[in-house]
Each structure stands twice: as C-alpha cells, then as structure tokens.
Amino acid sequence: MHRKFNFSTTRLQWLWWSTLFTGCAAAAMPSFGGWAAPANLESMAGSSAAINTPAVDGCASQSRDGLTIAFNSNRAGSQDIYVARRSDKSEGFGPPERLPAGVNGGSTDEFCPTIAHGNRLYFSSNRGGDIGDLYVARRGPKGWSAAVRLGANINTDSMEESAAFFEDDDGNEIMLFSRRLADGSGGKIYQSIAGGPASLVAGGPHSSASDNRPSVTHDGRTIFFDSTRYGTLGGPDLWYASRSNISQPFGQAVHLGELNSSGFDARPFVSWDGAMLTFSSNREGSESAAPDIWFITRMR
Numbered sequence: 001m002h003r004k005f006n007f008s009t010t011r012l013q014w015l016w017w018s019t020l021f022t023g024c025a026a027a028a029m030p031s032f033g034g035w036a037a038p039a040n041l042e043s044m045a046g047s048s049a050a051i052n053t054p055a056v057d058g059c060a061s062q063s064r065d066g067l068t069i070a071f072n073s074n075r076a077g078s079q080d081i082y083v084a085r086r087s088d089k090s091e092g093f094g095p096p097e098r099l100p101a102g103v104n105g106g107s108t109d110e111f112c113p114t115i116a117h118g119n120r121l122y123f124s125s126n127r128g129g130d131i132g133d134l135y136v137a138r139r140g141p142k143g144w145s146a147a148v149r150l151g152a153n154i155n156t157d158s159m160e161e162s163a164a165f166f167e168d169d170d171g172n173e174i175m176l177f178s179r180r181l182a183d184g185s186g187g188k189i190y191q192s193i194a195g196g197p198a199s200l201v202a203g204g205p206h207s208s209a210s211d212n213r214p215s216v217t218h219d220g221r222t223i224f225f226d227s228t229r230y231g232t233l234g235g236p237d238l239w240y241a242s243r244s245n246i247s248q249p250f251g252q253a254v255h256l257g258e259l260n261s262s263g264f265d266a267r268p269f270v271s272w273d274g275a276m277l278t279f280s281s282n283r284e285g286s287e288s289a290a291p292d293i294w295f296i297t298r299m300r
Helices: 011-020
Strands: 057-062 068-073 080-085 110-116 120-125 133-140 159-167 173-180 188-193 211-216 222-227 237-242 265-270 276-281 292-297
Touching: 057 265, 057 276, 068 110, 080 110, 110 159, 120 159, 133 159, 173 211, 188 211, 222 265, 237 265
Parallel strands: 057 110, 057 292, 159 211, 211 265
Antiparallel strands: 057 068, 068 080, 110 120, 120 133, 159 173, 173 188, 211 222, 222 237, 265 276, 276 292
16 A cells, blocks of 8 residues: 655645756756666665556656656556656665645546656646646645646647656746657657747658657757657667757757567656666566666766
8 A cells, every 4th residue: 555645745845846856057967977787676775566467557757856756657557657666776765655636637647757846747638638738736835736627728639648848948838748649659759948839840850750758958959759750679669869050940859778578668757967777668677568667877
C-alpha cells in the first residue's frame, strides 16, 4: 500500500518545494561527452523498489535540482501522478507518493507531468471529457491548488501533453508541447510564447511521422523528443535536434542510436544541468511489457 500524501505542509517545507520548482533563464549549456548505457531507474543505489512496477510507469520529469521526479502510473487503476524524492543526485529516489485530489482526478487519467518554476506542475488529463488537455496546478503553503485547464491557445480537440520550458533573451517563457491523436499518430511539436497562440516548432523536430513529448535544455538550444520517423528501431525512438541560438530553427534531427531499443522508447526528459535523461521504455530489463522509467547520464 502506498503512503498517503501529507497535506499539512509547514512553511519551511513549502519553501523547500519552492526551491525545487524554481527556474529561470541561464547561460548556454556546457559541452558534454557521450551518453552512458541506459539503466532502469531502480538500479540507482538506494532506490525504492516501488519506483517501477508491472504497471505503466513513465513520462517522467525532474525538478531543477534533480532531487524530485514526477511521473504517471496506473498501478492503482487509472493513470495518476506520483512524485519521488532523494537527498542527493548520487542516490536513488525514495518511495513514490501519489499527489492529492485536485491534481489527480479520481477515475480520470492524469499523465506526463512537468515540474516547472513558480511551484507549478503541468500535466495532461482527460477529466474534461477530451482525450487529453494540458492543466497546471500550483503548490503553496497549504498544499496543492486545484488544477486549471490551459486556454484555447494551447488545448484543442486533440491530445496535448508533455510541456517543456525555456526563456528567450527578452525573458519570455517559451512552452513546448506535443499534440497528437489518441492512437499516437499525427503528433506534432508546438511552441507558445508567454501563453500566446501555439505554432509548429520549425526544423528537425518536424516530420511526416508522429513527433511527440519534447523536452528542452534550459538554454533552449537542444530539444529531445520521441518520433516514429524513418530510422527508428521499432518505434517510437528517442531523437534530438540542436541549434546555435534560439532565434534559428532547430537543425536536423539525430537518432540516439544504441540508446534506443526495438520496443517503446518515449519522452526523453533532459535534466536542468543537461547531464541526465530520463525516458519511458519497455525494453528488456523492465518489470513487464508495460513501460518503466529508465535513465542515461553523461559527463561534462
């Protein structure tokens, strides 16, 4: 049985959460070496054995400091959002906690959460009767606010999911997200500037296949996403595209080669420091045919 989420958050605890959820524009990312071999998230030293289960566990994101991870799981029936924490980036994550009502909606599905600055949590939900719209909830001294559906600039009759953020040179918040059909087809990646009308992301992320679930480095210069485009090993697979500055379209999409599998590999989420990528996969080593949370790391 999973632990219940503690609603009685002290002021000090709220400030701690505020630190986790805080982010802003920053300098360009440093250079990195190659990615290490993929590993199941539970393989981290000290990790809880409850991070992954035989159910669906995935579509994860990380807080800026790397100490909190949010993900969706249907271990209790419908898809719900869980968080797990650790005290140091060298450690594994502790036991997951299901977020309370107002974030999770009971019998509805909530999925693909993104931890964002300003104590915000973005996620998709079908609570409004649509196949999936983007919502935002905020955490304050008294706990979580009720989730609010984003407006018509973002949500449509299609499925919107996997918000990702960076800031432009003028301090405008740029949100990336994907929009697709319920069967996974027709996916396209969009961007919205300061909540304005969404437009297709130009360059390598755009193809005639289904391109979904983006994340972006905090300098806005590299986007990671999953795609069923030509060159996948069984699809969807993990891809990325880069650019020299944020005023340009992204360059040619690059397949993450041996980091992919013949199965399902999706939602590559890059950490704030650029050194870790979490993703969903049902490759060999998962607890069942349903996806688990996996990760890869790289050195500066």
